[in-house]
Amino acid sequence: MAAMNDAKMERLPARGWELEVVRCGSGKPLLLLHGFQTVDPRARFVELLGRRRSIVAPSHPGFGLSPRPDGFETIYDLTRLYLDVLDALPDEKITVMGFSFGGWLAAELAVMGSPRIDRLILVDALGIKVSGRETPDILDVFNTAPAEVERRSWHDPARWAPDYNAMADEAIVRRARNWDALCLYGWHPYMHNPRLKDWLPRIAVPTLVVWGSSDGIVAPSYGKAMCDLIPGARFALIDEAGHRPEIERPDAFVDAVTAFLEG
Amino acid sequence: MDAWWQCEIPYPSVPQEVLNAADSVRASLPNRYCDPAIAANLFEEVIDEFLLCDELGLNVLAVEHHAGINSLLGANPLLVGILARQTRKVRILSLGTLVSLRKDPVRIAEEYATADVISRGRLEIGFVKSGGTEMASNNANPVNNIERYWEAIDLITKALTHQDGPFSWEGKHFTHRHVNIWPRPWQLPHPRMWSATGDPETASEVGRRGMVHVLVLRGPEGTRRAFQAHRKARAEAGLPKVTTDNFAYAALVYVGDSDEEGRRVGSQLLWFLNTSLKSAPQYSRFLPGVVPPEMAPSVYRTAPRADAALPANAEKGVTPASQNARRLISITVEQAMEQGILFAGDADGVYRQIMEFHDKVGGFGHLALIGRSGPMTHAESVKGIHNFARDVLPRLRAVKPVTAE
Numbered sequence: 001m002a003a004m005n006d007a008k009m010e011r012l013p014a015r016g017w018e019l020e021v022v023r024c025g026s027g028k029p030l031l032l033l034h035g036f037q038t039v040d041p042r043a044r045f046v047e048l049l050g051r052r053r054s055i056v057a058p059s060h061p062g063f064g065l066s067p068r069p070d071g072f073e074t075i076y077d078l079t080r081l082y083l084d085v086l087d088a089l090p091d092e093k094i095t096v097m098g099f100s101f102g103g104w105l106a107a108e109l110a111v112m113g114s115p116r117i118d119r120l121i122l123v124d125a126l127g128i129k130v131s132g133r134e135t136p137d138i139l140d141v142f143n144t145a146p147a148e149v150e151r152r153s154w155h156d157p158a159r160w161a162p163d164y165n166a167m168a169d170e171a172i173v174r175r176a177r178n179w180d181a182l183c184l185y186g187w188h189p190y191m192h193n194p195r196l197k198d199w200l201p202r203i204a205v206p207t208l209v210v211w212g213s214s215d216g217i218v219a220p221s222y223g224k225a226m227c228d229l230i231p232g233a234r235f236a237l238i239d240e241a242g243h244r245p246e247i248e249r250p251d252a253f254v255d256a257v258t259a260f261l262e263g
Numbered sequence: 264m265d266a267w268w269q270c271e272i273p274y275p276s277v278p279q280e281v282l283n284a285a286d287s288v289r290a291s292l293p294n295r296y297c298d299p300a301i302a303a304n305l306f307e308e309v310i311d312e313f314l315l316c317d318e319l320g321l322n323v324l325a326v327e328h329h330a331g332i333n334s335l336l337g338a339n340p341l342l343v344g345i346l347a348r349q350t351r352k353v354r355i356l357s358l359g360t361l362v363s364l365r366k367d368p369v370r371i372a373e374e375y376a377t378a379d380v381i382s383r384g385r386l387e388i389g390f391v392k393s394g395g396t397e398m399a400s401n402n403a404n405p406v407n408n409i410e411r412y413w414e415a416i417d418l419i420t421k422a423l424t425h426q427d428g429p430f431s432w433e434g435k436h437f438t439h440r441h442v443n444i445w446p447r448p449w450q451l452p453h454p455r456m457w458s459a460t461g462d463p464e465t466a467s468e469v470g471r472r473g474m475v476h477v478l479v480l481r482g483p484e485g486t487r488r489a490f491q492a493h494r495k496a497r498a499e500a501g502l503p504k505v506t507t508d509n510f511a512y513a514a515l516v517y518v519g520d521s522d523e524e525g526r527r528v529g530s531q532l533l534w535f536l537n538t539s540l541k542s543a544p545q546y547s548r549f550l551p552g553v554v555p556p557e558m559a560p561s562v563y564r565t566a567p568r569a570d571a572a573l574p575a576n577a578e579k580g581v582t583p584a585s586q587n588a589r590r591l592i593s594i595t596v597e598q599a600m601e602q603g604i605l606f607a608g609d610a611d612g613v614y615r616q617i618m619e620f621h622d623k624v625g626g627f628g629h630l631a632l633i634g635r636s637g638p639m640t641h642a643e644s645v646k647g648i649h650n651f652a653r654d655v656l657p658r659l660r661a662v663k664p665v666t667a668e
Contacts, residue, residue: 071435073407143399145286146549164563176559180406183551187404 007041007050009065012058014085020065022057025050029091032057033082035100035124035244036141037178038064045250052258053095058085060102062181064174073184075193079108086116093118095261100124100217100243101186107196107226110203120207121257122226124215124243126186128197130225138191139217142183152216154242200229207233208260210253212241234260264621264628264659267356268316268648269324269513270309270635271334273539276301282332287543289331290396302335308641310345312634315645317350319652324356324631327391329364330400333539337400340374347382355382358389358457358477358631362415363408364401369432369439371415372422376448384449389457389477390416392465394553395588396546406552409465411436416456418442423453457511461489461587467496470505477511477631480536480591482602486512487624506664511629512620515605515636518650522608526596528647529607533599534637536591547588610654617659628664 007024022032022041030053032039039046039057049055060078062068072081082105086094094116098106103125110120130137141149150161164172207230211223220237227235236256238245245253277288277296285292313323323346327339336342343357355378360371379386392412398405414434421430422442429443448454457475460466469476470493478486490510497505517529547553548562561567591604599605603620606613621627632651635644 142551143290143545146544164560165566169560172560172563173556176554176556176563179549180551180556183404184406187406188402 007046007055009041012056012085013088014058014081015069017067017069019061019085020059022046023055025053025055027053029054029056029089029094031082031086031089031094031096033096033098033102033105034059034063035102036182037175043247043250045246045253048250048254049257052261056089060105060181060185062184063178068181075105075108075185078105078185079112082109083112083114086114089116092116095119095121097121097123097257098125099246101126101182101191103127104191104193104196107200107203108193110205110207111196111199113202113204117205119261120203120205120230121210121260122207122223123210123246123253124212124218124223125209125226126191126218127193128200128222128226128229129189129192129194130197130222136190137218137222140190141217142187149217152242153244155212155214155240155248157242160242160244160248197229200226201231203230203233206260208236208257209233210236210238210245210256212243212245212248213237213239214242217243236260264507264630264662265322265354266651266656266659267322267324267354267511267629267631268313268634268651269326269358269631270312270644271326271328271535271633272305272309272336273535273636274302274305274332274335275534275538275638277332282538282541285541287331287396287546288539288541289333290329290399290546291543292331294330297335305335308644309635310342310349312641312644312648313346314349315648316652317353319648319656320353321648321652321656322354322356323350324358324389326358327361329361329397331396331539333535340371340378343374343378343386344381347378347386350382350385354385354387356387356389356457356631358459359391361393361397361401362390362419363393363411364397364403365415367439368415368418368437369422369442369444372419373444375419375454376423376444376446379448379450379454380446382449384454386448386450386454387457387475388419388454389459390474391459395550396542398550399546405550407436408552413468416458420453420456423448459513461485463489463492466490466492469493470496471500471502473497473502473505473509475509475511475629477513477629479513479631480515480604481587482604483620483623485587486603490625490627504666506628506666507626508628508664510625510627511631512603512624512627513631513633514603514620515599515607516613516617516630516632516634516651517605517607517647518610518613518655519608519647520650522612525608525613526600528639528643529605530596531639531643532605532607532633532636533594533596535633536594536599536604538637540588540592542588610650613651614655614658617655618662621662626665630659 011018012021038059059066103122104127154160209227211220227233241248325342328334329337429441431440458469459477466489515532519525606616
């Protein structure tokens with residue numbers, strides 16, 4: 001259900017080209033780095049967060065309507081781009097919240113230590129290797145049957161899995177762009193940086209790690225391992241939510257985030 | 264016209280109920296269903312068939328596919344090496360090592376140069392883009408596959424032709440700082456190169472590079488369009504016109520003693536389409552990069568939306584390989600013969616079918632025969648090779664290259 005909010009799709013200048021960006025709300029700035037799908041301006045969690053924070057949610061190059069320049073296809077490119085975005089925002093301090101694939105980017109940014117970041121929130125984040133070499137931590141979303149990917153993505157897949165037959169062309173084209181771009185950035189090493197785990201202890205800002213208890217893409221135990229590597233980080237589990245707690249349990253999700261931001 | 268006999272060495276011995284229960288007969292079907300003793304017999308029979316082709320003066324063609332019932336030739340360079348040594352007369356086309364799947368094109372150049380030397384200059388080098396299940400089987404990113412394809416071809420070509428000591432390659436996808444292969448190839452400047460593609464964009468590049476352009480099971484419309492794109496790109500680049508020798512077509516082919524026998528035995532070749540193409544959605548329509556995003560609505564949906572406005576394939580004007588595969592899975596013998604995917608019958612009939620197709624698509628100088636597939640026996644395959652080499656090949660040889668208009 002579309003929430004009544006003031007979210008707008010705008011353009012964010014970056015490196016001489018413009019990213020699609022969702023902006024809404026007011027207050028201290030909150031930069032959202034999206035996961036497999038771009039941030040839907042009608043999502044309830046966007047409206048709820050916007051009551052307290054000024055939200056900036058760009059679509060990564062190649063996702064949504066954001067262009068992807070030639071050769072721009074690595075995590076290296078994305079993290080440098082978001083350093084630029086942080087530098088260009090007018091506010092001195094910015095909270096960064098990364099979901100899934102975007103959580104990986106947020107963790108990389110925090111490890112690099114941008115002076116603009118004041119707090120970090122990682123939501124069902126990817127990016128590190130926890131288990132042994134024969135145990136994949138992150139479901140291979142490209143080489144797994146789509147129905148199984150959906151089953152493992154949601155606490156309630158019957159409610160949330162996409163129905164392409166009912167979806168508008170525009171929405172499918174957006175998802176196809178997202179899918180291709182995700183594959184380009186995340187195919188190899190699959191959705192993680194083999195060296196990131198050793199550098200997570202460098203993160204020096206207050207951090208919250210949020211996880212859906214039913215996440216079958218990347219399990220809560222992985223989230224706890226990630227949390228344990230970040231000095232002083234707190235962990236919050238959202239019940240009855242899968243890989244996207246912000247979609248399945250927006251109120252509980254925002255409550256957990258708010259408690260961290262105002263705590 | 265030249266002809267090239269091929270067999271992908273499919274594995275037809277997995278129980279049908281296992282195939283029916285599997286969502287894909289490639290990439291994910293457990294290899295416990297592949298009995299090495301059966302595989303050994305298949306290799307022995309098919310290599311004997313290649314050697315029979317050598318005796319009869321019919322060129323041979325070795326292909327590569329990975330991890331499925333459709334082909335046991337994941338390690339195609341090994342077969343090419345065997346053919347280089349064991350055949351004595353005919354030319355050998357590798358179609359080919361799948362270069363966008365391999366980490367080091369320089370090693371591929373070494374393999375090809377070695378096979379060219381062992382065969383004393385009888386090697387031809389073909390390139391195939393790969394895709395589908397082979398992306399999973401080889402850990403190969405499907406989105407920039409075509410970039411790796413062309414960069415690998417460029418590096419292989421330079422490695423085969425450079426004779427002045429080590430050179431350095433620091434490309435986007437491949438880095439090799441000290442390239443200096445031994446032996447260098449027998450043929451100068453390098454063995455003739457082929458490329459298989461149906462999409463007009465790649466076809467244009469194949470044309471500009473002057474490679475032999477091969478279409479596989481594409482039917483008359485797609486084949487004609489791809490050959491046209493090849494010629495048009497050359498004309499636009501100010502390059503000289505090519506002859507029909509630059510064009511090739513690969514079809515299922517079987518010549519029986521009678522028309523009835525040819526069709527009956529040849530119909531077994533459709534196993535390749537009906538049975539061995541079955542592929543799960545993550546390896547086909549949902550594979551990243553498989554179609555431009557604008558075409559995704561028609562590919563993602565299982566039922567069309569009443570208000571769907573985007574015509575399928577509007578951008579490229581041709582069906583992508585994945586859609587071509589979906590069309591081929593359910594094809595009948597009659598449809599396959601009608602569409603120039605299967606040429607089967609007696610020698611007169613097969614010759615007539617080939618030439619009718621030849622005329623429809625604007626001519627080609629090479630026919631690749633997929634001569635054995637599915638449950639076809641060694642004896643049936645041998646008979647088909649004899650019949651083709653004796654009664655069809657001489658007539659095809661009389662079709663001389665002409666400048667393609």
